[in-house]
Amino acid sequence: MSDMIKLYLHIGTPKTGTSTLQHFLTVKRQELLKEGFLYPLAGTIDFDPGILMSHEKLSIAIKHELNIPVSYKLYKQEEWRNTLKTEWNRLHDEINKHSGRNVVISAESFSDFELEGIKLIKKNLSNSDVKIVVYIRQQDEFYQSWYNQKVKIGIYGKDIHQFITEDRPDYIYYYNFLQSWRKVFGKENIILRVFEKQQLKNGLIGDFLEAISFKENKDYLKNIDFINESPSIQAIKFMRIFNNLIMNKMYLSYPVRQKINHLLRIKLSKKNESFSTKLFNNIIGLLFKDTQDVVLTHQEKIDILKEFEENNQKVAQEYFGRQDGRLFLKSQSK
Incomplete structure (x- = not known):
């Protein structure tokens, strides 16, 4: 060997x-x-x-x-x-x-x-x-990030509360x-x-x-950036509404939707320092203050973690030797 x-x-x-x-x-x-x-x-x-x-x-x-x-x-x-x-x-x-x-x-x-x-x-x-x-x-953070990704690339237009009921990878x-x-x-x-x-x-x-x-x-x-960083949650809200419009009303093909969403992601990127981008993001921030439809509620997070609690405890115990079953530390400090 x-x-x-x-x-x-x-x-x-x-x-x-x-x-x-x-x-x-x-x-x-x-x-x-x-x-x-x-x-x-x-x-x-x-x-x-x-x-x-x-x-x-x-x-x-x-x-x-x-x-x-x-x-x-x-x-x-x-x-x-x-x-x-x-x-x-x-x-x-x-x-x-x-x-x-x-x-x-x-x-x-x-x-x-x-x-x-x-x-x-x-x-x-x-x-x-x-x-x-x-x-x-x-898992609750996975779902929030996964939802953001699907909205960001233009393949999902429903709210996050429906999203978490539809799939369990x-x-x-x-x-x-x-x-x-x-x-x-x-x-x-x-x-x-x-x-x-x-x-x-x-x-x-x-x-x-x-x-x-x-x-x-x-x-x-040195000089290594995180890839796939999400736009602001207000931008996700805007893109969700946009996806819903072009998927349900305009019937654009997937390749066309991808190109449009790619341009939007560039324009809405937190790293884009141009004046027009900052102005666009500020306008979106003002127009889309209510982001409840794109953010998990506290109770939803609790319910998700409860569903996976026993599974996570086994991982903590068998792979990390943590007899208290704490796999993720953040959830314990909330």
């Missing part, structure tokens, strides 16, 4: 800073390579050239093999689908040429898989000593979710981290570097 490449498979979960980590791994790829850590090019989809690469193509290849539906736009092209057959082999070739001893792969869509898919992942990585890196987030039942990975890879090979300020060591990137046993150098943390 000691002669095997150590491969860190980062699987998310969603809304735990995955894009920020992938941005870091992409822009610092050459520096990490010099330290013996490979972030492979094989299997990646370049969502933002030179800025953010994710190994979604490896995940899609497994979904394709298992006949699991894929929503990625290029999947509709037969020529692109045909490349999936060799994607894992391309990864193996790149790893074999790597002179270092460590490899990092990252795609949060790996968290979609149940037992059959996880077994296929292990089969494809059988020549490596695999460690599964997982970040989890307090399997991966936020963290204990059950981890059990599947544990059965295949073993508990000793799961590196579990909590996406919570109080529990991240030296911020998200510093925490991730510790998780993959990278000797931290503070120079690596």
